[in-house]
Amino acid sequence: MNNTLDKKLINYGEALYEACFQEMANDENVFIYGLGVDDPKGHYGTSKDLHKEYGNKRNFDIPLSEDALTGVGIGAALAGLRPIYVHQRMDFLLLCMNQLVNMAAKIRYISSGEHSVPIVIRAAIGRSWGQGAQHSQSFQSYFMHVPGIKVIAPTTPHDAKGALISSIRDNNPVVFIEHRMLYKNAGYVPSTSYEIPFGKGRILREGNDITIVGVSHTVEDSLRAADLLKSVGVNAEVIDPISLSPIDYDLIRSSASKTKKLLVVDNGWMTCGFSSEIITDVAINCEGIRCQRIGFEDTPCPTTPILEKAFYPNPQSIAIMANKMCGGNKKWSPPAVEQHEILSFKGPF
Amino acid sequence: MKKKFNVEKAYYLFLLTRKSEEKIIELYNTDKIKSPVHLSIGQEAIAVGVNMAISEDEVIFSNYRGHAHYIAREANLDKMWAELYGKSRGTARGKGGSMHLNDWGKKFMPTSAIVSTAIPQAVGYAYALKYKNQKGVVICYHGDGATDEGVFWESLNFASLHSLPIIFICENNKYAIYTHQDKRAMNDPIVERARAFGVNATKIKGSSTEDFYNATIDCLNNIEKESKPHLIECNCLRWRDHVGVGDARDLNYRNEKEVDEAITNDDLLSLEKKLPISTVNAIKLKVDSQINNAVRFAEDSKFPEVNELYDNVYG
Numbered sequence: 001m002n003n004t005l006d007k008k009l010i011n012y013g014e015a016l017y018e019a020c021f022q023e024m025a026n027d028e029n030v031f032i033y034g035l036g037v038d039d040p041k042g043h044y045g046t047s048k049d050l051h052k053e054y055g056n057k058r059n060f061d062i063p064l065s066e067d068a069l070t071g072v073g074i075g076a077a078l079a080g081l082r083p084i085y086v087h088q089r090m091d092f093l094l095l096c097m098n099q100l101v102n103m104a105a106k107i108r109y110i111s112s113g114e115h116s117v118p119i120v121i122r123a124a125i126g127r128s129w130g131q132g133a134q135h136s137q138s139f140q141s142y143f144m145h146v147p148g149i150k151v152i153a154p155t156t157p158h159d160a161k162g163a164l165i166s167s168i169r170d171n172n173p174v175v176f177i178e179h180r181m182l183y184k185n186a187g188y189v190p191s192t193s194y195e196i197p198f199g200k201g202r203i204l205r206e207g208n209d210i211t212i213v214g215v216s217h218t219v220e221d222s223l224r225a226a227d228l229l230k231s232v233g234v235n236a237e238v239i240d241p242i243s244l245s246p247i248d249y250d251l252i253r254s255s256a257s258k259t260k261k262l263l264v265v266d267n268g269w270m271t272c273g274f275s276s277e278i279i280t281d282v283a284i285n286c287e288g289i290r291c292q293r294i295g296f297e298d299t300p301c302p303t304t305p306i307l308e309k310a311f312y313p314n315p316q317s318i319a320i321m322a323n324k325m326c327g328g329n330k331k332w333s334p335p336a337v338e339q340h341e342i343l344s345f346k347g348p349f
Numbered sequence: 350m351k352k353k354f355n356v357e358k359a360y361y362l363f364l365l366t367r368k369s370e371e372k373i374i375e376l377y378n379t380d381k382i383k384s385p386v387h388l389s390i391g392q393e394a395i396a397v398g399v400n401m402a403i404s405e406d407e408v409i410f411s412n413y414r415g416h417a418h419y420i421a422r423e424a425n426l427d428k429m430w431a432e433l434y435g436k437s438r439g440t441a442r443g444k445g446g447s448m449h450l451n452d453w454g455k456k457f458m459p460t461s462a463i464v465s466t467a468i469p470q471a472v473g474y475a476y477a478l479k480y481k482n483q484k485g486v487v488i489c490y491h492g493d494g495a496t497d498e499g500v501f502w503e504s505l506n507f508a509s510l511h512s513l514p515i516i517f518i519c520e521n522n523k524y525a526i527y528t529h530q531d532k533r534a535m536n537d538p539i540v541e542r543a544r545a546f547g548v549n550a551t552k553i554k555g556s557s558t559e560d561f562y563n564a565t566i567d568c569l570n571n572i573e574k575e576s577k578p579h580l581i582e583c584n585c586l587r588w589r590d591h592v593g594v595g596d597a598r599d600l601n602y603r604n605e606k607e608v609d610e611a612i613t614n615d616d617l618l619s620l621e622k623k624l625p626i627s628t629v630n631a632i633k634l635k636v637d638s639q640i641n642n643a644v645r646f647a648e649d650s651k652f653p654e655v656n657e658l659y660d661n662v663y664g
Contacts, residue, residue, distance in 0.1 A: 031480070057479075057480055062507070063503070063506055063507060063510065065500075065503035065504075065506065065507065067469070067499065067500045067503060068468075068469040068472070068500045068503030068504045068506075068507055069469070069503075069507065070469070071466070071467075071468065071469025071470045071472070071473060071500065071504070072469050072470070072472050072473035072476060072504075072507060073473060074469075074470050074473060075410075075469065075470030075471060075472060075473020075474040075475075075476070075477070076473040076474065076476050076477040076480070077473075078458065078470060078473070078474060078477075079408075079473070079474045079477030079478065079481075080477065080481075081477050081480060081481075083473075098463060098466060098500075099466070099469070102461065102463050102466055103461060103463075103466055103467070103470065107459050108661050108662070108663070108664050109441075109444055109661050109662055110441050110444060110445040110449040110451070110459050111440075111441055111445070111449075111451045111453075111459045111661075112440070112441040112442045112444060112445075112660075112661055113660070113661040113664065114451060114453050114459075115451070115453070115458070115459060116664040147662045148662050148663065150663070171664040172663050172664055
């Protein structure tokens with residue numbers, strides 16, 4: 001049987017579950033822990049009932065002690081295990097910073113390669129339906145800043161499964177960013193196990209007029225913006241970097257050199273952020289590229305829908321900015337695009 | 350299964366530790382050791398007692414005041430000196446220094462300069478021992494300052510919840526830099542609070558090497574019967590400055606008399622008195638030679654190549 005044909009239509013959350021299930025079968029040192037991972041919801045189904053399959057010590061609930069439990073994972077990794085620490089909201093990673101930055105990122109260096117820390121920190125970013133100031137933050141740039149930590153933020157179900165498998169098998173600490181608004185997205189995913197490599201991005205849509213680079217959920221909105229741009233004759237090339245540290249600069253540089261225009265759509269505040277880094281690299285390494293960026297407004301995320309909508313970039317605002325960069329009509333007002341994952345999302349959590 | 354306390358061995362480990370640090374003091378003004386050192390002088394009895402009680406199976410998590418833990422474990426002295434000198438034959442090829450010693454051959458894990466930070470890792474290692482059904486107990490050294498940190502209590506809670514084989518060795522020298530414990534916590538807090546978390550915690554009455562040895566043996570015996578976290582609080586006095594090679598009496602932040610008294614009651618002298626003079630002299634010669642060789646090893650080692658800067662950021 002040809003394995004490449006062995007694909008199923010599953011969603012992003014199911015793809016993450018498959019990655020966990022298969023890696024736990026593949027390596028008895030892999031274990032999952034985090035608040036509620038073994039509860040009836042199993043972190044949106046991604047770890048549901050894995051303790052029934054693999055035993056309680058391999059999928060277990062924890063006290064609310066993010067600082068210590070990060071250290072516990074690091075210590076277990078030092079002893080040869082491969083922990084996966086799951087956080088329902090990325091905002092809680094601020095309680096883990098000492099362990100991640102001072103220890104996980106440093107132990108290999110300060111032991112001259114004697115020890116490594118193969119831990120995966122899974123962090124979900126929330127959005128919409130009033131997640132507000134402390135349930136919506138996206139800290140990819142905090143971790144991209146630190147040598148010794150890898151960061152990956154897959155967008156498609158296919159890449160989610162492969163990237164999680166790569167993260168588990170990697171010998172470095174990995175911050176794995178999963179966006180809540182992507183969990184229900186469906187796609188064809190191989191049933192077998194496979195890896196998505198670090199440092200390799202993907203062109204999701206080819207075009208010659210402008211390069212748009214998104215990150216995590218803004219890749220989706222960038223693709224929608226590209227659809228809008230087509231109606232005014234602009235062919236946008238949309239890049240999903242997937243891996244944020246290391247990042248596939250070659251891919252971005254070569255696309256930007258082709259289109260001569262680069263728009264980075266950040267999934268976070270722009271100051272000292274993902275977009276700053278991409279644009280800096282292109283400014284240094286490529287000639288004559290017009291650069292722009294769009295991202296979260298420079299405020300905390302508000303709760304009420306009308307302000308929340310104003311806080312985030314959306315397909316229209318991305319398309320308008322791209323069209324201006326391409327010399328299009330400054331007064332162009334594209335039609336509203338349904339962001340079904342945002343509209344359909346209801347709480348309470 | 351109590352092994353008899355071996356005075357000769359204790360004296361040797363104690364002297365090796367003391368003399369190594371005295372050599373650091375002697376050489377510090379040459380500026381060949383270009384990094385902070387946090388000396389253990391005055392606190393060595395704990396490390397010596399603990400190391401004599403434990404076996405090769407035990408895994409050590411220490412801290413930035415870790416020379417005594419490292420030397421009394423008989424970890425590689427040559428490599429430690431080369432590391433202090435920033436040389437390529439050091440424990441981290443010069444990239445770690447005094448605050449990040451490590452020797453995997455002796456299961457001595459990389460230490461941290463951030464107070465309390467390695468403590469949950471020690472607990473995680475103990476979780477892994479239990480997970481893999483492996484022999485061994487984790488030894489986790491920390492100071493009284495570490496018990497001010499929330500992560501310490503979070504770690505005790507998890508260790509207790511999972512009945513982990515770990516001994517927390519609390520070296521209580523009463524000071525976090527120059528701030529006395531009385532200014533930092535109410536009611537002599539450590540043992541009582543640890544017990545509330547379900548940890549088998551004991552405040553050791555004496556402060557001799559043998560006292561700490563016996564306490565560690567008791568913990569190991571208990572854990573052999575039933576896996577459970579233990580804590581022993583060991584009183585000690587730091588004769589030197591918090592960091593660097595200065596005298597604890599220099600800045601008038603503490604009572605000089607208590608320092609004088611601790612120096613008079615030095616357990617190294619008590620151990621020495623219990624041994625025949627010929628044994629003492631032979632050990633002194635051996636220790637001097639070991640330390641001189643280690644310093645020579647450091648002097649003779651090369652600095653790392655500049656192109657090593659990027660090595661081991663990622664694996």
